[in-house]
Amino acid sequence: MGTVVVVLRWLLVVGGVMMMAVLLACSGSEVALVTRIAFGSCANQSAPQPIWDAIINFDPQIFIWLGDNIYGDNRHPFKLFGKERTVGPWKNVPRFVPSSEHEMQSRYKKAKNNPGYSRLQEKTKVIGTWDDHDYGLNDAGKEFGGKINNQRLLLDFLDEPQDSPRRKQAGVYASYTFGPVGRQIKVILLDTRYHRDPLFSDGSILGSLQWTWLEKELTGPPSAITIIGSSIQVISNLSATTGPLFYMESWGRFPKERTRLFKLISDSKRGGVFFISGDVHFGEVTRYDCASVYPLYDITSSGLTQAVEKAVPLPLHFIVRFAACLTPTTMRVMDKSCRYRSCTYGQPNFGAIEINWDATPVTLKFDVRDANGLPVTSVNISLLELQARKIDPTAIMKAGKCQKHCCLEVNLPWLVRYRLAILFFCSLAVFLLALIGGGYAVISVLVRCFHKCKLE
Template sequence: MAAIAFPPACGSCGRRRPIAPRSGSISGPPVRLCFEVTALARPVATELTPRAPPMRRRQPAPPLNAVVSRLAFGSCANQSARQPIWDAIVEFDPQVFIWLGDNIYGDNRRPLRLFGVEATIGPWKNTPRFFPSTEVELRRRYQLAKSQPGYGRLRQRTRVIGTWDDHDYGLNDAGKEFGGKNISQRLLLDFLDEPEDSPRRKQAGVYASYVFGPHGQQVKWEWLEKELYGPETEITIIASSIQVVSNLSATTGPFFYMESWGRFPKERERLYQLIAKSKRGGVFFISGDVHFAEITRSDCACEYPLYDFTSSGLTQAVERAVPPPLHYLLRIAAWLTPTTMRVYSPTCQYKSCAYGKPNFGSIQIDWSTVPPRIKIEVRSVNGDPVNMVELSLAELQPKRLNRVRAQGIYQRHCSLEVELPWFLRYRLAFAFLGSITSNVLGFFSIKNWDPNSLLHSS
């Protein structure tokens, strides 16, 4: 049995119809055939959502004992950009595709201004950089996204589910105070082909659970607790629009900050404790939002390593934000940025094990082995793996080892980023300031250099 989830702000969730296996799928004992999908969102609310009925399908309903063994996930897709990555996703042939948010960019940006009455960045900022679109414009952007040819081919053959993040919620970094959230919710559910009578259209929020296979249940923060203590599943995938394990904002400040559960430490600890106390094995996270891909792991959250597989974005990626000659600077910055949770391995394309080009995530489950094996990959726009972790399900089981962080001692995959020594935590800032200082000194040295001084000295 396997499960997928999107938290905390989630409510009672809905049983979904099973998904037909692709050719070559391996069947197994009934307990392995149930696939649950639970939606987990950003930790900004505590309301949980009701169950959703089966989504409309464009093909006959599959048999109840279907095996789900191939999934793909992604985030951050600008509807106005070219989207060749869908060809690689279609070729991967997933049974389920999971949107992790920023499925479109529905808000708008004012020009960058550091000074003046309309400054949008910096210490003198007095005008918001982002502002929302009208309902008509939001609908147009969703239609543009849905009309992408590659995405259309995927929709014809794959179950598509998902949640939102801030830009498709309607406004960058917006919360429950945003006035357009109900319109954004309706348009997102239209985009996901949610039935008109779905409870997701009546609740405050888009969170839901999905069950694929014979039996299984989903239920809330109370839902999530009941889920983790509920019927056994072999694999539970918790999908979040923002990163769960990583908290790079603690080491990239003061230059920029990223949303993550790490900026809500009490909520994240509550999530970890729910997983640990439930003794449920086979749990891992998938996430998006940050415009690069990485794999992170926490060894002290529960009795086995908790992985977070981040894929971002389908079109929006950090290396596309700068000219190609400057890509090496971003890779150096990624390598210099301290991180306690990132997984480093020979499978990484770059030394930093962060991938800043368009990408998507893939999950393959081999139910034919005992215990089952799981391969999670980050794939490029061409479908080539650029980072990968392969696990035996036995590695994701409670070991009755209560690992705790040793105070004052740096522990890889255990110490939090905020616990790093100050000289290590701000290494990127020191490198940046050192580079600026040396360039300024070099500029003035050259400017004030008198070549005639060499003649006089000789």
């Protein structure tokens, strides 16, 4: 009998070891050391997507969608005049309208079956959140009626398990932890659409339930690195400097929410936090030094297919780059690594994060890379730089009238803040004056010719 008991115990031990081995094998992507992460946004499913080759060559272990993973809404033509006017103060037709469920499914299917993306899925863990165009409507927030159904379609696209909490909650926010203990990377993906109050309201972006969830995530078990993914920019506040010509969405348009976010990070005493974002159709790296914790970085990559320079003819690209140089740059990281003087990049791009765990101290490299996989702007930092310490924003502000990486664009003198609009309207005025002057000169010549012919 004793022998039988011993044998049974031995079998249980062996079985337990084998079961543990199976579990470790099945969850290998969770415990393997992560050194390379790629991310991107704004991928029109109907446009060519050659950039997947560069992303695959980067060989990321994780790829993060940051929104506009498809363009699911329908866009009416740009019309200033006519019966159906989609732009201007006299517009009578909305430029963007929601599409049907069948159209959304068809577009997701087309995006998922893209050959380049399919090859990435075979070897890379893919996670993500959404932005407005895959949420269902341009610039939409909590008022959008199709959000419940479209949440299911997004999660299907991301291959989210049917029993996932994300399928039962209001919104697609989620968190993931990768890597072994001591070298873990936590990825927090926010939902900046489902609960967002109207623009210009300075209300809430995340909603009360998501704020409670985020606080638990940040005050929970520590991780070496914490990446917060936001579909809209967190630190850059260009939305305040491009008006009244046009307005971009960002956390800067909800100042109270952004202040609350910075305070939550500071109060959590969590080290290694930085942001990644998309939405704006250009790439840049921004930095905020006055968050009372440590420098906060925001690496913006947008888009995989959509980019500001692609929206204008090639001969006019210099105008876009010139305008980028004119926008205030108090938060943008400017150094010699930038391909262009403005340190923004308006062609298709993706974001890349590399972690060197073997370095002492551990180092991080943030890149925005072009369609060939070459960096267009980069930042190299030590993980020690992202460790909690007390920063006095008041002291930093006293050091200079508008200290670099501390003075938000909304605090700039109005002449600097609105210089892009001032230049535009002055140029328009000069053009109109030249047009009027030229017209007057032509009319004067014609009148003289008429009188001369009459006299003869």
